[in-house]
Amino acid sequence: MEIVMAFVCxxxxxxxxxxxxxxxLLRIIIGTGLLSHGAHLLILTMGSFKGSAPPVLSDGVTxxxxxxxxxxxxxxxxxxxxxxxxxxxLAYRAYQEIKTDDMTLMKGSEDNE
Amino acid sequence: xxxxxxxxxxxxxxxxxxIFFYAVHIFFAGHYTPxxxxxxxxxxxxxxxxxxxxxxxxxxxxxLPINYIYLVACGLIISLGTAAFSMFVDKPFFTHFFDYFNLxxxxxxxxxxxxxxxxxxxxxxxxxxxxxxxxIGEDE
Amino acid sequence: MNNFLLLxxxxxxxxxxxxxxGQKKIAYQRITTxxxxxxxxxxxxxxxxxxxxxxxxxxxxxxxPAPFGITMVSDMVSALLVLTTLILTFFIVWYGFESIKxxxxxxxxxxxxxxxIVGVNGAFTTGDIxxxxxxxxVLLMASYLLIVLGGExxxxxxxxxxxxxxxxxxxxxxxxxAFLYSVVGTxxxxxxxxxxxxxxxxxxxxxxxxxxxxxxxxxxxxFPLYFWLPGAYSAPPVPVLALxxxxxxxxxxxxxxxxxxxxxxxxxxxxxxLLLILSILTIVAGCIGALAHFDVKQIIIYNIVIAVGVILxxxxxxxxxxxxxxxxxxxxxxxxxxxxxxLIGIVIYVTGTTNxxxxxxxxxxxxxxxxxxxxxxxxxxxxxxLSGFIGKLLIVQGGFEAGNIWTSVFILASxxxxxxxxxxxxxxAFWGExxxxxxxxxxxxxxxxxFPTMLLVVVSIFYGIGTEWLTPFIxxxxxxxxxxxxxxxxxxxxxx
Numbered sequence: 001m002e003i004v005m006a007f008v009c010x011x012x013x014x015x016x017x018x019x020x021x022x023x024x025l026l027r028i029i030i031g032t033g034l035l036s037h038g039a040h041l042l043i044l045t046m047g048s049f050k051g052s053a054p055p056v057l058s059d060g061v062t063x064x065x066x067x068x069x070x071x072x073x074x075x076x077x078x079x080x081x082x083x084x085x086x087x088x089x090l091a092y093r094a095y096q097e098i099k100t101d102d103m104t105l106m107k108g109s110e111d112n113e
Numbered sequence: 114x115x116x117x118x119x120x121x122x123x124x125x126x127x128x129x130x131x132i133f134f135y136a137v138h139i140f141f142a143g144h145y146t147p148x149x150x151x152x153x154x155x156x157x158x159x160x161x162x163x164x165x166x167x168x169x170x171x172x173x174x175x176x177l178p179i180n181y182i183y184l185v186a187c188g189l190i191i192s193l194g195t196a197a198f199s200m201f202v203d204k205p206f207f208t209h210f211f212d213y214f215n216l217x218x219x220x221x222x223x224x225x226x227x228x229x230x231x232x233x234x235x236x237x238x239x240x241x242x243x244x245x246x247x248x249i250g251e252d253e
Numbered sequence: 254m255n256n257f258l259l260l261x262x263x264x265x266x267x268x269x270x271x272x273x274x275g276q277k278k279i280a281y282q283r284i285t286t287x288x289x290x291x292x293x294x295x296x297x298x299x300x301x302x303x304x305x306x307x308x309x310x311x312x313x314x315x316x317x318p319a320p321f322g323i324t325m326v327s328d329m330v331s332a333l334l335v336l337t338t339l340i341l342t343f344f345i346v347w348y349g350f351e352s353i354k355x356x357x358x359x360x361x362x363x364x365x366x367x368x369x370i371v372g373v374n375g376a377f378t379t380g381d382i383x384x385x386x387x388x389x390x391v392l393l394m395a396s397y398l399l400i401v402l403g404g405e406x407x408x409x410x411x412x413x414x415x416x417x418x419x420x421x422x423x424x425x426x427x428x429x430x431a432f433l434y435s436v437v438g439t440x441x442x443x444x445x446x447x448x449x450x451x452x453x454x455x456x457x458x459x460x461x462x463x464x465x466x467x468x469x470x471x472x473x474x475x476f477p478l479y480f481w482l483p484g485a486y487s488a489p490p491v492p493v494l495a496l497x498x499x500x501x502x503x504x505x506x507x508x509x510x511x512x513x514x515x516x517x518x519x520x521x522x523x524x525x526x527l528l529l530i531l532s533i534l535t536i537v538a539g540c541i542g543a544l545a546h547f548d549v550k551q552i553i554i555y556n557i558v559i560a561v562g563v564i565l566x567x568x569x570x571x572x573x574x575x576x577x578x579x580x581x582x583x584x585x586x587x588x589x590x591x592x593x594x595x596l597i598g599i600v601i602y603v604t605g606t607t608n609x610x611x612x613x614x615x616x617x618x619x620x621x622x623x624x625x626x627x628x629x630x631x632x633x634x635x636x637x638x639l640s641g642f643i644g645k646l647l648i649v650q651g652g653f654e655a656g657n658i659w660t661s662v663f664i665l666a667s668x669x670x671x672x673x674x675x676x677x678x679x680x681x682a683f684w685g686e687x688x689x690x691x692x693x694x695x696x697x698x699x700x701x702x703x704f705p706t707m708l709l710v711v712v713s714i715f716y717g718i719g720t721e722w723l724t725p726f727i728x729x730x731x732x733x734x735x736x737x738x739x740x741x742x743x744x745x746x747x748x749x
Binding site: 020025028032035036038039040042043045046047048068069072075076079080082083086087090091093094097098103106 | 383386387390393394397398401404406409410412413414416417420421423424425427428430431432434435440
Binding site: 078085089 | 151241242245248249
């Protein structure tokens with residue numbers, strides 16, 4: 001299971017890097033989303049897959065999964081949700097203002113203000 | 114082009130309430146089972162988004178005259194207030210309290226201050242999501 | 254258990270929420286912000302006194318015992334940094350009344366400032382590695398808002414890159430925490446430190462150490478990862494720039510310091526050597542940038558990079574003098590960078606340009622500005638008895654004690670470059686023929702900008718002269734960094 005997950009994480013990272021390196025701003029944002037998904041999956045994997053019952057307190061259950069990675073993922077998902085949403089709004093505003101979503105045209109220097 | 118979306122609008126009015134009450138259900142279910150303020154908030158926001166799709170932003174704003182920024186602030190205040198309450202009774206920050214009560218209709222119910230905290234989260238999520246959607250949707 | 258240490262985090266948070274109401278009422282916004290900051294500063298003073306007398310203060314959130322719940326730890330390092338942060342923010346906000354535009358003040362400028370302090374103070378205080386990530390995100394979210402506030406073209410363009418860099422570094426942070434969790438099975442920083450000594454698995458831990466260096470280095474702007482800083486920091490207005498320059502990179506520096514003194518003390522020969530080399534390269538890169546530019550903002554921005562290098566050089570020594578010097582220099586640099594950015598802001602305001610070549614002769618028209626700039630510049634370079642001196646002296650002493658003779662000499666030599674880079678501004682802007690002057694300079698506005706700046710420079714002078722009285726505090730801070738067992742004991746016993 002860990003091996004499979006390692007490949008899935010790796011694939012997500014690969015796709016994320018491919019998208020982040022592209023020119024279009026929207027693709028870059030999708031790429032950051034994939035990157036954080038990969039990271040979340042990695043937390044889940046790193047928490048190991050021992051245990052089968054959900055980590056909810058009830059009598060007689062000893063074989064429950066580690067609740068901590070799940071809590072971490074939840075927090076990380078909320079944060080990446082917020083950041084992605086902000087990023088999308090910003091990209092939209094930037095598109096309106098600069099009239100392009102091409103990153104190569106957004107190089108910063110005084111002469112192309 | 115003006116489309117006639119009577120069916121859409123009529124359905125949206127009903128489905129809005131279904132989604133909204135489902136969100137409330139998820140919110141309270143989150144106490145011991147999957148669910149909670151964050152998911153509930155997102156579902157509620159999606160219900161409002163459905164209304165926006167069916168009608169338009171202005172109409173929805175007149176139906177729900179809420180300043181979503183204030184909603185975020187209220188949510189944060191509720192959350193922080195719940196967390197900070199324990200400071201006044203000399204317990205560490207964020208300590209929650211719970212007990213079982215016999216309520217008139219519901220019977221024996223466990224009441225937990227974490228639910229109040231979750232209410233804050235719910236409001237924040239609805240507020241933030243709607244603010245973002247409004248910001249993008251406002252200027253066509 | 255002592256909730257008091259949370260007040261410098263909760264109070265700005267609470268006031269930040271209050272500020273989200275009444276966006277259009279500027280007077281309300283300003284007064285509430287200042288009130289919140291003053292109350293927080295008083296609490297921070299109390300906290301420093303408390304920590305000084307009773308050692309590190311602990312609170313475990315939600316009353317969960319120490320290694321399981323989130324612990325907030327306020328030792329001398331974090332208490333001092335929290336206090337410095339709040340004082341600086343007070344002055345910067347005061348300064349910003351005149352130079353932040355009205356549209357920004359009406360659009361969440363003050364709440365964002367408050368939330369950025371929540372994030373910074375939280376990051377300084379937390380004792381849980383994942384909680385550190387959360388506070389990083391809080392301060393980053395607030396900084397995203399601040400950097401883009403106003404919506405000018407350059408701001409939008411630069412903020413996209415800034416956010417992208419930080420999103421990627423956050424993803425790396427999550428990945429690193431995941432790796433660390435799989436190795437030690439805990440998130441509590443004190444517990445991690447204990448477990449790391451027990452398991453003795455240096456190979457993977459060195460990888461994690463380097464990953465942490467990558468993550469925090471991206472925020473702290475160390476050598477190969479500082480590329481985003483000059484562009485991103487040149488976009489926002491001066492008060493925001495001062496806030497960023499004084500606080501944000503320093504949070505990264507603090508995080509590196511904390512992790513490299515608390516966790517990764519096993520393979521010092523590799524990790525700390527790498528840190529040392531990177532810090533030297535950081536200084537070189539910063540020096541080149543600071544000398545190459547004729548834009549006053551850029552010169553000071555590159556000086557941030559140099560200072561980061563100097564502080565991390567002190568940390569890399571891992572001895573008493575080096576860490577004490579790093580602490581001294583860290584606080585000095587926060588104060589002096591804020592002061593310098595504020596002074597530069599005034600220079601830009603009175604000349605109407607950021608280009609040094611167009612300036613000149615300000616000494617005749619604004620003598621006070623010139624003299625205070627000179628003091629701040631000398632303080633930055635570390636001329637005794639000003640504030641930078643003692644820190645740099647101790648860092649270099651630490652370097653000599655650790656046997657890094659040449660690199661320490663290099664640090665000393667870099668001071669001259671720092672001095673040269675800031676003196677260039679002095680020479681070009683204040684001496685010589687009368688250069689460009691802005692036409693619409695109001696004397697009143699100038700005075701209102703100058704007053705908080707002057708006070709902050711005076712604070713930095715006292716920081717230099719008052720070294721004698723500050724030494725016990727800094728010594729205690731360096732002790733905690735030097736000897737992790739103080740920190741660990743406090744956390745593990747503090748849960749009861």
